[in-house]
Amino acid sequence: MKRKLFYEDAYRQSGVTKVVSLAKDQSERWYVTLEETLFYPTGGGQPHDNGMINSVQVTDVEEVEGEIRHYLAKPLLEVGEAVNIEIDWTRRFDFMQQHAGQHILTASFVELFDIQTTSFHLGKELVTIDLDIKDITTEQLVEVEKRANQLILENRPIATKWVTKDELKDYPIRKQVAVEEDIRLVIIPEFDYNGCGGTHPSSTGQIAALKILDTEMQKGKIRVHFLCGGRVLQQLHRKQKTLQEVTHLLSAPEEGLALAVKVMLDNSKKLEKTLEETHEQLMNYEVKELLGEIQQECMSIERVFRQRPIQELQKIARLTVAQATNCRVIFIAENDGLLQLVLARGTENQTNMKQLIVQILPLINGKGGGSVSFAQGGGTTDLTGQQLLEEIHLF
Structure with a gap:
């Protein structure tokens, strides 16, 4: 089937045709082929059309070895059956606006700054092009956006024409085409001549508007995020709603x-x-309180905490042994089903904290480690913090 059957009338929304085949692909998805189709298959950066064949929803459309496959939600069609086909026009026209806007934006970058586009992606929410440069200024973006919207406002015609490879020399095409035959040009007179198989409106004015939203670096190139047509209004509505909410919250x-x-x-x-x-x-007051409870003969400060961040206990332990140099500290925290430990000693205390944590960890199925003067660890166990402390006393 020639591509012309579904490319040439981008505005046609419905029609009647026949089912040629019904089959499954390698992924067990059901699809049909038709004598003629209005559905655009995914390609050239543009997603496929959705729609209906009789009462069956078309969920995907692909071109495989020259065959247009219409993937179905349910295999309810028969070979030879005459069917009504209807595309989702809202989706189709949105894609037409975005795709034509991309042509204008890309051509504007070339015209103003000789910056080439290397790839194009039309997504559900955003549209992007990748520019063959590593940096771009805000001023350049503003100028390009202004030029693109000027072309839209001029409401220039957007024409399509099928040409041969030999005829290409008669047109100032923007970039080399990738096919050898059935070459389709999309033409905005005196501005852009480009080989393309996508769907486009018949004039630039139908794009309505183009807005550049953001840029980012992607694999050494500048990726430009933009929107066209109805998506610009949708974006404006969302941002205006957010803006109003923020103004009320800040009373500004x-x-x-x-x-x-x-x-x-x-x-x-x-x-x-x-x-x-x-x-x-x-924490300093807490350390003073701990130090104030130390008996002269007591060489160990031990506490069980609940829902206490381990980082805090580490800091308190260090502050404590810095002042009580002859003491050791054993802190246990019960945190959401975990037992976590912090062990520390002062410079005048001889307890080996690394060795102690190694003895404790098997009791809680835990992991940890440290040095002879400071260690930490944690694990899960049925023991309470106080029970674990009693077990430690047995060492």
């Missing part, structure tokens, strides 16, 4: 949002610093 006008957010972040950083300082003071 739109033009003052950036300043309001900056003030909030600055205050948040100050508050975080204050909390850190307060937390540090509390």
